Amino acid sequence: MIQPLNIVPFVSVDHMMKLIHRIGIERMLTDIAGYIEEDFRRWEIFDKTPRIASHSLEGVIELMPTSDGKLYGFKYVNGHPRNMKAGLQTVTAFGLLSEVATGYPVLLSEMTFLTALRTAAMSALAAKHLAPRQAATMAIIGNGAQSEFQALAFRALMGIETLRLYDVDPAATGKCAANLARQGFAITRCATAMEAVEGAGIVTTVTADKQYATILTDNMVGPGIHINAVGGDCPGKTEIHRDVLLRADIFVEYPPQTRIEGDIQQLPPDHPVTELWKVITGAAPGRSDARQITLFDSVGFAIEDFSALRYVHERIREAGTYAELDLIADPDDSRDLFGMLMRAAPAQAPAGVSARNDR
Amino acid sequence: MIQPLNIVPFVSVDHMMKLIHRIGIERMLTDIAGYIEEDFRRWEIFDKTPRIASHSLEGVIELMPTSDGKLYGFKYVNGHPRNMKAGLQTVTAFGLLSEVATGYPVLLSEMTFLTALRTAAMSALAAKHLAPRQAATMAIIGNGAQSEFQALAFRALMGIETLRLYDVDPAATGKCAANLARQGFAITRCATAMEAVEGAGIVTTVTADKQYATILTDNMVGPGIHINAVGGDCPGKTEIHRDVLLRADIFVEYPPQTRIEGDIQQLPPDHPVTELWKVITGAAPGRSDARQITLFDSVGFAIEDFSALRYVHERIREAGTYAELDLIADPDDSRDLFGMLMRAAPAQAPAGVSARNDR
Numbered sequence: 001m002i003q004p005l006n007i008v009p010f011v012s013v014d015h016m017m018k019l020i021h022r023i024g025i026e027r028m029l030t031d032i033a034g035y036i037e038e039d040f041r042r043w044e045i046f047d048k049t050p051r052i053a054s055h056s057l058e059g060v061i062e063l064m065p066t067s068d069g070k071l072y073g074f075k076y077v078n079g080h081p082r083n084m085k086a087g088l089q090t091v092t093a094f095g096l097l098s099e100v101a102t103g104y105p106v107l108l109s110e111m112t113f114l115t116a117l118r119t120a121a122m123s124a125l126a127a128k129h130l131a132p133r134q135a136a137t138m139a140i141i142g143n144g145a146q147s148e149f150q151a152l153a154f155r156a157l158m159g160i161e162t163l164r165l166y167d168v169d170p171a172a173t174g175k176c177a178a179n180l181a182r183q184g185f186a187i188t189r190c191a192t193a194m195e196a197v198e199g200a201g202i203v204t205t206v207t208a209d210k211q212y213a214t215i216l217t218d219n220m221v222g223p224g225i226h227i228n229a230v231g232g233d234c235p236g237k238t239e240i241h242r243d244v245l246l247r248a249d250i251f252v253e254y255p256p257q258t259r260i261e262g263d264i265q266q267l268p269p270d271h272p273v274t275e276l277w278k279v280i281t282g283a284a285p286g287r288s289d290a291r292q293i294t295l296f297d298s299v300g301f302a303i304e305d306f307s308a309l310r311y312v313h314e315r316i317r318e319a320g321t322y323a324e325l326d327l328i329a330d331p332d333d334s335r336d337l338f339g340m341l342m343r344a345a346p347a348q349a350p351a352g353v354s355a356r357n358d359r
Numbered sequence: 360m361i362q363p364l365n366i367v368p369f370v371s372v373d374h375m376m377k378l379i380h381r382i383g384i385e386r387m388l389t390d391i392a393g394y395i396e397e398d399f400r401r402w403e404i405f406d407k408t409p410r411i412a413s414h415s416l417e418g419v420i421e422l423m424p425t426s427d428g429k430l431y432g433f434k435y436v437n438g439h440p441r442n443m444k445a446g447l448q449t450v451t452a453f454g455l456l457s458e459v460a461t462g463y464p465v466l467l468s469e470m471t472f473l474t475a476l477r478t479a480a481m482s483a484l485a486a487k488h489l490a491p492r493q494a495a496t497m498a499i500i501g502n503g504a505q506s507e508f509q510a511l512a513f514r515a516l517m518g519i520e521t522l523r524l525y526d527v528d529p530a531a532t533g534k535c536a537a538n539l540a541r542q543g544f545a546i547t548r549c550a551t552a553m554e555a556v557e558g559a560g561i562v563t564t565v566t567a568d569k570q571y572a573t574i575l576t577d578n579m580v581g582p583g584i585h586i587n588a589v590g591g592d593c594p595g596k597t598e599i600h601r602d603v604l605l606r607a608d609i610f611v612e613y614p615p616q617t618r619i620e621g622d623i624q625q626l627p628p629d630h631p632v633t634e635l636w637k638v639i640t641g642a643a644p645g646r647s648d649a650r651q652i653t654l655f656d657s658v659g660f661a662i663e664d665f666s667a668l669r670y671v672h673e674r675i676r677e678a679g680t681y682a683e684l685d686l687i688a689d690p691d692d693s694r695d696l697f698g699m700l701m702r703a704a705p706a707q708a709p710a711g712v713s714a715r716n717d718r
Binding site: 001006010012013014016017018020021025047049052054056058059060061063065067069072074076078079080083084086087088089092094096100101102103104105110115116143144145146147148149172173179182211230265305325326327328329330331332335336337338339340341342344345346 | 365369371372373375376377379380384398406411413415417419420421422424425426428431433435437438439440442443445446447448449451455457461462463464469471473475502503504505506507531534538541556563630684685686687688689690691692693694695696697698699700701703704
């Protein structure tokens with residue numbers, strides 16, 4: 001630690017955008033995928049728990065903690081489908097890392113951008129292990145806030161340069177196409193989801209605000225493709241028709257969470273799925289057949305956020321993209337919290353006595 | 360909301376100390392007790408869950424969430440008994456409030472001081488309902504970081520002016536006695552715990568770093584007293600001898616948590632206890648007999664933190680004791696997070712275009 005322990009480095013939204021531009025977004029997506037891969041290889045040492053959700057009529061607020069025994073991390077994230085109509089983000093997030101040995105925080109960070117990055121990095125990392133090698137075209141169904149990040153991650157990790165875009169709202173597709181054309185992608189805007197999947201070796205579904213929607217039906221899915229199912233991510237929210245799931249080999253992050261939140265909530269609780277970390281370590285096969293349909297039922301797991309926070313924590317010092325937060329009271333005598341408070345009294349403090357933290 | 364939604368008010372350690380001095384510590388303890396009482400009266404509407412703990416050899420890191428349906432709150436808190444030897448706080452904390460309707464945070468606050476205040480306020484509130492009316496003297500066994508806050512809360516809510524102090528470490532008692540003498544208390548420093556409890560109508564035990572310690576044994580506890588048992592608060596950490604528990608009427612915050620963490624972890628899981636919120640609403644009796652031994656087995660529950668955060672949230676605007684954190688990415692078009700990022704690119708941003716949040 002460079003700072004005193006009472007000071008916690010804070011990465012604001014502005015800092016995060018500066019960090020992304022400094023590193024370069026595709027490089028950062030690749031780096032974060034590398035950190036996730038590293039953490040998935042040591043999956044078994046992590047303290048794992050399904051996210052802790054507080055549901056309301058309007059949405060859900062969740063805490064996602066995990067620990068590798070040295071660092072502890074958690075993310076606060078909300079999911080409010082109706083927010084978009086009020087001009088708010090459907091998903092916002094922030095997160096924290098702390099030292100397991102002391103419990104003292106070492107990083108507080110915005111995670112709206114960081115979640116977008118880690119979700120895309122996770123998708124592309126899964127595809128690296130599951131998608132057909134020759135895939136050159138990706139369909140993106142759902143062209144909202146996550147769509148561009150998915151495209152960039154798949155170019156960075158998989159070399160995907162050609163995109164077929166579809167959204168129920170043509171304005172969303174227009175926005176996504178304009179953003180990605182500037183990034184040099186070859187883009188086809190499609191009038192239907194059926195049209196979007198034509199010739200695509202990878203199909204990414206990343207829609208929002210749907211109740212048991214069926215974005216991909218059985219007739220749309222040919223042999224040999226990889227489906228990156230990102231949008232079905234909470235109870236009652238799915239994207240993929242059950243018949244597609246039954247034809248596919250399904251890969252998941254953390255089964256106890258995905259059974260509740262993922263597209264496989266439509267299947268019996270004992271339907272076979274493969275944990276992605278086992279594919280990454282080689283303990284389980286990934287794609288084994290050119291005609292096989294692989295499906296990554298992505299819901300987002302705490303370890304991915306941990307990996308992303310760990311990466312940011314290691315990079316902010318060189319980049320200088322953080323502020324210092326006076327978050328932890330740290331009196332000189334740890335038993336004298338009250339004395340620290342009394343010394344900070346405005347009238348009683350003699351000249352020269354700092355009213356800030358004791359150290 | 361006065362601020363744009365992407366800006367979250369942040370109460371630093373320095374701000375919190377200023378707020379305490381501005382309001383006055385005993386007034387603030389009384390106010391927070393009032394907020395806790397108000398929330399305990401509507402106990403049944405809260406979303407309740409035992410804290411989510413991540414244990415390690417060195418300590419524990421916990422998340423404590425709750426919600427009343429309008430606001431959601433959580434606290435991050437650690438407990439590391441060995442921290443003290445390294446000059447660190449055993450317990451540090453921070454917390455957050457957000458709007459249930461949108462999931463957007465409305466307050467981030469230090470909670471090391473705020474936890475000290477709410478713990479003391481909770482103790483005094485429980486005593487208001489349980490302690491003998493004529494109690495004028497309190498013993499405080501354990502004279503660490505929480506002890507002075509306990510004393511001030513008991514003076515503010517119960518009129519306690521006379522204290523009998525004991526700690527295994529005389530230096531801790533010296534620190535506590537010096538701090539509290541300046542606050543106008545009549546103080547007796549005691550050589551043993553047995554001596555401390557002599558003539559005390561209320562006995563507060565608030566020791567740290569003990570494994571199944573026995574601070575109060577059966578012969579030390581006479582009829583009619585109220586025991587405020589604060590220090591036994593996690594598995595393996597208790598203060599009160601089992602025989603004392605068996606003679607006392609026991610009051611708790613949230614039984615599923617207290618059965619695991621409180622002094623009653625020594626008792627069978629069906630040992631009768633009374634939930635404090637029922638005493639406060641009148642649904643269950645508190646003290647009913649002058650010779651009765653009442654015991655508040657305090658472990659600290661999420662609703663108390665929620666109440667304290669709610670209070671701080673309502674007071675910081677008038678006091679101006681907060682900073683503004685750029686925590687939530689909030690692009691003008693909620694689906695165009697990527698566009699917001701691209702507009703923040705250092706080389707591409709034309710003059711006059713803000714590189715900060717879009718709004």
